[in-house]
Amino acid sequence: MSGWAAGFEAVLDPQALFLILAGVLVGILVGALPGLSATMAVAVLLPFTFALEPVDGMMLLLGIYGGALYAGSIPAILIRAPGTPSAAATVLDGHPMSQRGRAGEALSISVVASAVGGMVGVVFLALFAPRVAEFALRFGPAEYFMLSIFALTIIASLSESAMVKGLISGTLGLLIAMIGLDPIQAFPRFAFGSVELSAGIQFIPILIGLFGVAEALRQFERLRGGVEERPALGSFRLGFDRLKRLAPTTAGSSVLGFLVGVLPGTGGDIGSFVAYNETKRFARGEKNFGRGDPRGVAAAESANNASTAGALTPTLTLGIPGDSVSAILIGAITVHGLRPGPQLFTGSPELVYGIFIGFFLVYTCLLVVGLLGIRLWVQLMRVPTRFLWPTVLVLSVVGSYALRSNPFDVLVMLLAAVLGYFMMKGGYPLAPLVIGVILGPIAESGFRRAMIISGGSFEWLLTPIPLTLLILTLASIALAALRARSGSASSA
Amino acid sequence: MRAGVGDIVAAALLVAVAVAVVLLTLDFPPPGQPDDPGAATFPRMVAGALAVFALLLLVQGGRSEESLPRGRALLRVVGVVVLLAIYAAVLEALGFMLATMLFLVGALLLAGMRRPLMLALMPVGVSLTLFYVFSVLLRVSLPRGVLERFIF
Structure with a gap:
């Protein structure tokens, strides 16, 4: 219980509360602009947290993320352009609603469902995570090695029907992580005599390059202006009746979204599609789905936000990121010399419980601010975003440079951006690469320590937890291969 | 589905990276303690995996490629x-x-x-x-x- 007390003390402080509110506002602003995603917002605005206390920094980032995640549904509903990949499922029913002049209603449903989904997710997170952390204290090197492999294969196998490309992306991440001192002998690998390279590649410039600058390059290629025309909004009113009818969908999708999010390597985009499909399957009148059924919007948005909280479970308890944003949050935590994992729960309870409490407050804040300002957020879509990208680039340079006051890190960011640009062009998902960079040292030292402990034999693979993970890994590959085969058969 | 030009170029580059990684590991020191696989083993495993995936890319072919700007x-x-x-x-x-x-x-x-x-x-x-x-x-x-x- 003392963890909760420490958490409340850290969060119920004027500065932390202010940062939550500021984060939500900034997040909504950024998320509502077409082309600027929630992941990008968190990556590019990371430098604002360098000088803050860890808890305060997390409040700002969680606020930005929650706000941007919700606001991504605004362009999704109004102009069919999801402001964030995880709002893609929202488009399916949100946009048809908007074409029928019910955009206002869809937007209101989206706020309420996002907030409820987020809150349900956070409650589950707070209930589960401490248990998982306690269990994870028993994990040794073999468990961490297999967990890393499992996380990488599952994220790759779920990468929008491009498993091989996902696996390549993750493998490249592992290789990047090997530059610098090796975890056991401290031999400088792939350093070519350079002091900079021996120290290893910094994680934050890679993140900023991949998620901020690479996207900016794509935007410079296309140069889209603001959106001139806007559909009729209709009424924003949500009756009590309507809410009551949407309640079962929202509750079910929230729980489902959380469960999907808990799997290492899966986040909001997958969570919202799974929940959308299940809602459709079990709903009466499924014909309406895809034609502007409010239940579709509620399912997608609540699951989307709940799975974000779910993704924080492996992130906080094991140090294994659930998706690209939780990878960025790991980066933000390690900046302060802390390491996510089971020890974080005993070592920094104020941070862990502060995150639970703060994330709940983020969604409370989102509900109020989102509903109050709903007419205003819609206007944001008229901002000509192409003149914002140069500023995004400046923030990216600041974020890469400021961490160590080192221009080398800006160079790393630029290379990561060019790599990310080509990867996006070729249909390679970026998330596995980032997760690979985080998992590289965990996987390698796990593997080598496990071998040392077992005297050079592979018998550690046959102990219960690693064996289970091995079976799950093989199963996820087999499933993805099957799906790919049936997919190409039906499209042929 | 056949592999496109992009896939072939990507696969060639990735195999080259994998080979370069293995060549570089030849200079790595031997393990410092018995039963440690050493500094070179994990990079070689990952490079091997990368080469296999690159070849799979050729067999399976990719989807959703955007054309490069002109x-x-x-x-x-x-x-x-x-x-x-x-x-x-x-x-x-x-x-x-x-x-x-x-x-x-x-x-x-x-x-x-x-x-x-x-x-x-x-x-x-x-x-x-x-x-x-x-x-x-x-x-x-x-x-x-x-x-x-x-x-x-």
């Missing part, structure tokens, strides 16, 4: 990368504000901004604001040049 679009993308490289190179010599202003003028021009007033005001406003917020409010250190010493 003409003006290509110039804009290359232009931004070059501007960023110059920005990084002169950041410490010129100081944050001056370097940022010059970069922003260039980047705004590339983005199609033609109004002289905005080309003057936006770079000044953005660089002043960011320097104030980071350096003064948040105490994140940014390189100081002539302008910073003069103003703050």
Whole structure:
């Protein structure tokens, strides 16, 4: 219980509360602009947290993320352009609603469902995570090695029907992580005599390059202006009746979204599609789905936000990121010399419980601010975003440079951006690469320590937890291969 | 589904990376203690996996490739990368504000901004604001040049 007390003390402080509110506002602003995603917002605005206390920094980032995640549904509903990949499922029913002049209603449903989904997710997170952390204290090197492999294969196998490309992306991440001192002998690998390279590649410039600058390059290629025309909004009113009818969908999708999010390597985009499909399957009148059924919007948005909280479970308890944003949050935590994992729960309870409490407050804040300002957020879509990208680039340079006051890190960011640009062009998902960079040292030292402990034999693979993970890994590959085969058969 | 040109180029590059990694590991020291697989083993395993995936790419072929930009679009993308490289190179010599202003003028021009007033005001406003917020409010250190010493 003392963890909760420490958490409340850290969060119920004027500065932390202010940062939550500021984060939500900034997040909504950024998320509502077409082309600027929630992941990008968190990556590019990371430098604002360098000088803050860890808890305060997390409040700002969680606020930005929650706000941007919700606001991504605004362009999704109004102009069919999801402001964030995880709002893609929202488009399916949100946009048809908007074409029928019910955009206002869809937007209101989206706020309420996002907030409820987020809150349900956070409650589950707070209930589960401490248990998982306690269990994870028993994990040794073999468990961490297999967990890393499992996380990488599952994220790759779920990468929008491009498993091989996902696996390549993750493998490249592992290789990047090997530059610098090796975890056991401290031999400088792939350093070519350079002091900079021996120290290893910094994680934050890679993140900023991949998620901020690479996207900016794509935007410079296309140069889209603001959106001139806007559909009729209709009424924003949500009756009590309507809410009551949407309640079962929202509750079910929230729980489902959380469960999907808990799997290492899966986040909001997958969570919202799974929940959308299940809602459709079990709903009466499924014909309406895809034609502007409010239940579709509620399912997608609540699951989307709940799975974000779910993704924080492996992130906080094991140090294994659930998706690209939780990878960025790991980066933000390690900046302060802390390491996510089971020890974080005993070592920094104020941070862990502060995150639970703060994330709940983020969604409370989102509900109020989102509903109050709903007419205003819609206007944001008229901002000509192409003149914002140069500023995004400046923030990216600041974020890469400021961490160590080192221009080398800006160079790393630029290379990561060019790599990310080509990867996006070729249909390679970026998330596995980032997760690979985080998992590289965990996987390698796990593997080598496990071998040392077992005297050079592979018998550690046959102990219960690693064996289970091995079976799950093989199963996820087999499933993805099957799906790919049936997919190409039906499209042929 | 057949592999496209993009897949073939990518697969060749990835195999080359994998081979280079294995060659580089030949110089790594032997394990420091018995039963440790050593500094070279894990990179070799990962490089092997990369080569296998690269070959799978050839067999399976990819989907959802976007074509690379041409003409003006290509110039804009290359232009931004070059501007960023110059920005990084002169950041410490010129100081944050001056370097940022010059970069922003260039980047705004590339983005199609033609109004002289905005080309003057936006770079000044953005660089002043960011320097104030980071350096003064948040105490994140940014390189100081002539302008910073003069103003703050």
